[in-house]
Amino acid sequence: MSVARHDGAQAQSQGAAGRPGPIRVVVAKPGLDGHDRGAKVIARALRDAGMEVIYTGLHQTPEQIVDTAIQEDADAIGLSILSGAHNTLFAKVIELLRERDAADIKVFGGGIIPEADIAPLKEQGVAEIFTPGATTASIVEWVNANVRPPAV
DSSP: OOOEEEOOSSOOOOBTTSOOSOOEEEEEOBTTOOOOHHHHHHHHHHHHTTOEEEEOOSSBOHHHHHHHHHHTTOSEEEEEEOSSOHHHHHHHHHHHHHHTTOTTSEEEEEESOOHHHHHHHHHHTOOEEEOTTOOHHHHHHHHHHHTSOBOO
């Protein structure tokens, strides 16, 4: 497995879990989809916002993605799916996180996901879905506000 690590320059404030340092996000391309430009753009935006990003590369299985997230002590997993397999792949990642007692790792994603599929994905445990046209700023803002918000 090829894992590229990108450390953000700015440190985030101490999170609600009490762990100092930047938010850690695994960005992954599950399944057979070979188009990763969008995932790389999101990975760079998160990194530029001060997060630590681990990009897993193309053609990852849900098992590989969850293994990486657990090994890297990730706060979140961002999945990019353009292949139409979002219902199956998101569900499998959520299921594996639960099985491995890692359901505290938030899962969000984006890609070509029909509006009708978004509510069922959220019911399964996907925290947020970003569709085409979402800005990198809105994704960064959501991650900062929802993944490991600062303790009040």
